[in-house]
Amino acid sequence: MKELYENNLNKKLTYFLLATFLIVGCIKKEKTEIAVIKVPGVKCDMCEETIKKAIFTNLEGIKDVSFNMEEKIVNIEYIPKQTNVETIELTIAKAGYDANDKKRDATAFENLPDCCKSH
Numbered sequence: 001m002k003e004l005y006e007n008n009l010n011k012k013l014t015y016f017l018l019a020t021f022l023i024v025g026c027i028k029k030e031k032t033e034i035a036v037i038k039v040p041g042v043k044c045d046m047c048e049e050t051i052k053k054a055i056f057t058n059l060e061g062i063k064d065v066s067f068n069m070e071e072k073i074v075n076i077e078y079i080p081k082q083t084n085v086e087t088i089e090l091t092i093a094k095a096g097y098d099a100n101d102k103k104r105d106a107t108a109f110e111n112l113p114d115c116c117k118s119h
């Protein structure tokens with residue numbers, strides 16, 4: 001009788017764990033895409049900070065933002081259901097930086113720290 005009970009418990013535990021893994025797996029597998037955006041205006045860490053802040057505060061569905069300062073490129077991992085490349089480009093432009101073919105906002109650029117607009 002005790003054995004049967006333990007068996008049952010094990011079964012339950014197994015199902016529980018399986019279900020947990022399935023759920024976690026589904027959440028993790030949320031489809032994302034990577035936008036590769038040219039940002040020729042970036043010069044320093046402040047630029048990186050400014051752009052990151054603009055993206056994370058204005059957009060939903062952003063998973064990761066990583067800069068390649070040498071190539072002047074930013075890779076942005078996003079959830080396509082929640083945002084898109086054009087919206088991301090426009091957000092960067094609004095923050096004062098050219099983004100692919102989108103021209104930077106002149107006023108935002110003027111308001112950048114001096115080190116970020118020395119060109």
Ligand SMILES: [Cu+2]
Binds near residue numbers: 117
């Ligand atoms: Cu800068």
